[in-house]
Amino acid sequence: MSELLHRYAHARAGDKGDRLSLGVFVYQEDHYAWLVEQLSEPNVAALFEHRGVSHVTRYLLPHLKGVNLVLDDALQGGVNGALNLDGHGKTLSALLLSMQVTPPT
Template identity: 50%
Template sequence: MSTSDRIIRVPLHEVAHGRTGDKGNRVNISVIPYRDEAWPLLLEQLTPERVKAWFAAKGAGTVMRYELANLPAMNFVIDDVLQGGVNGALNLDGHGKSLAFHLLSIPVDVPERLALHPEKARPR
């Protein structure tokens, strides 16, 4: 196995970027890999169940994942995570803008060559 094929664990933001939006008590978070070859690896690891567990402390309800293979990207729609929404929550981030980065901090396992800063990663 070459060094570039070595599997390492990194935060998702080393492999992808994200965008977020909100409506009421629902947030949607898009995840877009920097390199197309990361797409199938992210599909395997970023399941709705795993994302729901990652947001459990925020009270996440239903999590739906929409796959946009032509981009490639995916969009997660997470219910009940905004603590009532912009007008109903005492949350400092009622719009959920920081939630994209919360998702981008989830650990993923990828070949070293796909990480932006592999030297900072923890070997598996």
């Protein structure tokens, strides 16, 4: 059985050039270890593969019960270089929150 990540966490997105930063934080503190397990670098890279992401770096934020994910080459050139409607990547946090996950136990 799987569910959508947004049921257990919320996210914010930011950008710098062609690099996307996604902060993801659980609603319940006891789900933090589960979040770390679900948002591995390979899992996130697979979700964003269609965007041409070249590398994913995950930073753990245990005191905040969240993770920061940095995705290189995710914005198709960034604000000044992309022709897409979301050069900042703000909607990509919604894509991450639509990720299918195994519910926490």
